[in-house]
Amino acid sequence: MAPQDRQPDRHEGPGRQRRGLGLEGANTLVQTLAILGAGAWGVYTFVYEARIKPGLAPPSVSVKTDLARVGVRGDRVAIRSTVTRTNVGQAGVRVLGLTYTVVGIRTRFSESSDDTAAREAAFRDSLSGTANVDAARDYVRESGGMPILxxxxxxxxxTPLPSEPSDLNPGESVSRDVIVYADRKTFDAVRFEVRLAYAKEDDPPVRLRFEAGADGVLATVAAEPCPAPKCPLRTTDFATEFSLW
Structure with a gap:
């Protein structure tokens, strides 16, 4: 029997078309969902980097002091101190307190001694049981010092008293100049000590009060107990010295 050509089913074409359209629609849907997912991830990443991540970061402030001799009158030396505080973190910072203490330092000099071995032996013996080492060859600093400013x-x-705000955005710096007068006949050098108290801008502020330590250095402390780790108060200290010679 001669082979006969198969006649196409008139109902077969539309079914195949529907299946083709279904696959094409599914493919389009997958691509659309992928695009929407990528867009949503991009938005989330932007919001996280711009808002969420900075809010979770701890506050961080650096302090530095630039010193320059600006004049001399008799035995008095005028020194300009420029204190710069910078927000080096990712979160906004509220500065709460700033203290500045200048301490005059006297130095007692002695004649050079040839007994180097004995002096070195005495130095090595003094290293046991101490947490601080400050040894010079032919001079000794008098302990402590005298606050002059x-x-x-x-x-x-x-504070509930009238006061000005001091907020720092990330990367922002604020400087403050102070002129200090020191008697070079009385002191050989001066030490500048800066103490800064601050908190994250979004955290509740902490009431502070002034306090002078046993060495006379001025500082700010919490007016009420502020136990860690929940206390939002942070501090930064900086100290540098300047010769009057």
């Missing part, structure tokens, strides 16, 4: 500021949030 103490200044302090409490900013908004740290």
């Amino acid at each position: 103490r200044q302090g500021l409490l900013f908004s949030g740290a």
Whole structure:
């Protein structure tokens, strides 16, 4: 029997078309969902980097002091100190308190001694049982020092008294100049000590008060107990010295 050509089923074409359209629609849906997912991830990443991540980061502030001799009158030396505080973190910072203490330092000099071995032996013996080493060849610093200038500021949030705000955005810096006068006949050098108290901008402020330590250095402390780790208060200290010679 001669082979006969198969006649196409008139109902077969539309079914195949529907299946083709279904696969094409599914493919389009998958591509659309992928595009929407990528867009949503991009938006989330942007929001996280711009808003969420900075809010989770701890506050961080650096302090530095630039010193320059700006004049001399008799035995008095005028020194300009430029204190710069910078927000080096990712979160906004509320500065609550700033204290500034300048301490005069006297040095007692002695004649050079040829007994180097004995001096070195005495130095090595003094290393046991100490947490601080300060040894020079032919001079000794008198302990402590005498405060010759103490200044302090409490900013908004740290006191109910009238005060100015001091907020720092990430990367922002604020500088403050102070002129100090020191007697070079009385002192050989001066030490500048800066103490900064601050908190994250979104955290509740902490009330502060001034306090002078046993060495006379001015500082700010919490007016009420503020136990860690929940206490939002942070501090940064900086110290440098300047010769009057």
